[in-house]
Amino acid sequence: MKFPRTLWARAFLLIVVLIVLSLSSALAIFNHVQQEPRAQQMAQLVVSVVNLTRAAILSAAPQWHGALLAELDDAEGLRVSMAEPNDVLKPLPEQPYELHLMMKKVRASLGDNTRFAVERNRMHALWVSFFIGHEEFWVAVPIERIEGGYSQVLLIWGGVVVALALLGAFLIARQVARPLDRLAQAAQQLGQGAIPQALSENAAQEIAAVSRAFNQMSANLAAHERERALVLAGISHDLRTPLTRMRLAAEMSSDEVLREGLVADVGQMDEVIQQFLDYARLDENEAAVLTDVTALVHEITQRYAVSAPSLTLDMQPGLSFPVRPLLLKRALSNLLDNAVKYGGGEIAVRLEQQGTSVLLSVADGGAGISPEQRDLAKRPFVRLQSARSDTTGSGLGLAIVERAARMHGGELVLTESARGGLMATLQLPSGRGSTPGWSAPVQMSL
Numbered sequence: 212m213k214f215p216r217t218l219w220a221r222a223f224l225l226i227v228v229l230i231v232l233s234l235s236s237a238l239a240i241f242n243h244v245q246q247e248p249r250a251q252q253m254a255q256l257v258v259s260v261v262n263l264t265r266a267a268i269l270s271a272a273p274q275w276h277g278a279l280l281a282e283l284d285d286a287e288g289l290r291v292s293m294a295e296p297n298d299v300l301k302p303l304p305e306q307p308y309e310l311h312l313m314m315k316k317v318r319a320s321l322g323d324n325t326r327f328a329v330e331r332n333r334m335h336a337l338w339v340s341f342f343i344g345h346e347e348f349w350v351a352v353p354i355e356r357i358e359g360g361y362s363q364v365l366l367i368w369g370g371v372v373v374a375l376a377l378l379g380a381f382l383i384a385r386q387v388a389r390p391l392d393r394l395a396q397a398a399q400q401l402g403q404g405a406i407p408q409a410l411s412e413n414a415a416q417e418i419a420a421v422s423r424a425f426n427q428m429s430a431n432l433a434a435h436e437r438e439r440a441l442v443l444a445g446i447s448h449d450l451r452t453p454l455t456r457m458r459l460a461a462e463m464s465s466d467e468v469l470r471e472g473l474v475a476d477v478g479q480m481d482e483v484i485q486q487f488l489d490y491a492r493l494d495e496n497e498a499a500v501l502t503d504v505t506a507l508v509h510e511i512t513q514r515y516a517v518s519a520p521s522l523t524l525d526m527q528p529g530l531s532f533p534v535r536p537l538l539l540k541r542a543l544s545n546l547l548d549n550a551v552k553y554g555g556g557e558i559a560v561r562l563e564q565q566g567t568s569v570l571l572s573v574a575d576g577g578a579g580i581s582p583e584q585r586d587l588a589k590r591p592f593v594r595l596q597s598a599r600s601d602t603t604g605s606g607l608g609l610a611i612v613e614r615a616a617r618m619h620g621g622e623l624v625l626t627e628s629a630r631g632g633l634m635a636t637l638q639l640p641s642g643r644g645s646t647p648g649w650s651a652p653v654q655m656s657l
Contacts, residue, residue, distance in 0.1 A: 226380035254316035294347035301330035526562035576630035
């Protein structure tokens with residue numbers, strides 16, 4: 212049997228096992244405590260039956276013995292007969308222990324020569340022997356009179372107690388597991404870059420302490436992210452003015468080689484600053500609106516007709532879904548920029564619908580990114596030491612796309628394209644609530 216992996220199932224199973232063991236132990240103790248009284252009660256019953264039967268036989272006239280024995284059988288269910296040498300006897304079973312304790316007490320009252328059987332000549336009953344003079348008789352006591360089972364009321368109430376205990380185990384296990392499950396979901400959202408809703412602190416002291424610490428950590432991370440974005444945007448904005456003066460000075464230079472070099476350097480610096488601004492702002496307040504995704508992709512790809520003459524399109528027309536248009540344009544532009552730089556001159560863009568999902572893919576035929584470095588490539592300010600490394604860039608291209616994916620409630624996945632290059636996949640979930648205003652299931656691959 213496979214052991215359950217969830218905390219709820221494990222806690223419930225542990226409590227159930229403890230309840231079963233506790234009830235079993237209580238039942239065993241109950242049986243042990245009542246063994247002596249039950250054995251004493253059965254012994255008194257058997258001794259009384261034997262003594263009354265002996266007394267009735269001794270007091271009756273010999274000619275009335277047959278009628279007396281018939282009357283005992285009919286009225287009391289007691290069958291009395293003389294012992295025969297060829298009687299076939301079946302001894303009492305080893306269990307339960309009360310029977311053997313009863314036999315010991317009966318022999319103490321009737322004599323050590325008293326015999327017992329659970330079956331005589333194929334007749335099932337509690338057979339007890341006794342003597343009148345030198346003659347041995349057998350009296351059959353109905354087994355139902357000495358077997359003390361549990362009453363129906365006791366069994367019903369026992370079942371009620373077990374049901375209540377199992378219900379309590381279920382509630383306790385859920386009470387323990389639900390806050391931890393919410394904490395795990397919030398931690399997963401935080402790991403994906405989203406700011407989760409504050410956890411409820413109205414719980415047990417330990418759970419409340421953990422929730423309070425997590426809420427504080429989440430708030431600190433959000434404040435740190437806002438401060439970092441503000442500083443990054445401020446520095447980038449302040450650098451625009453001296454860069455503009457440098458560009459003007461470069462244009463006025465008489466040295467053509469120097470002028471071209473300065474203009475290229477300033478353009479590259481301006482591109483880096485623009486990426487800083489894009490990463491810092493990233494249209495966080497943009498609302499999702501119903502957008503013709505086919506037209507949006509066509510509009511962006513047309514801008515690369517000159518820089519990427521080998522760009523091919525394979526798009527399904529008329530695909531409209533709620534998206535953040537500016538955010539999606541910026542993410543797609545970054546991916547196309549990367550494909551132009553490192554794609555080896557071949558770029559393929561494909562847009563199609565599969566079921567309730569939309570797939571938009573951008574694939575190139577460049578050197579690609581090794582599987583072990585793909586997650587690292589999505590981190591901000593990381594430049595890979597490989598053929599795709601942008602030694603002049605900021606390391607924010609894929610980070611911007613990754614952040615845009617998280618803001619849509621999805622993730623960026625990097626895989627190998629059919630040409631051996633890179634295919635970047637932006638996956639957006641179809642569930643509600645991932646993005647404000649989101650109403651249609653969408654999944655996109657970029």
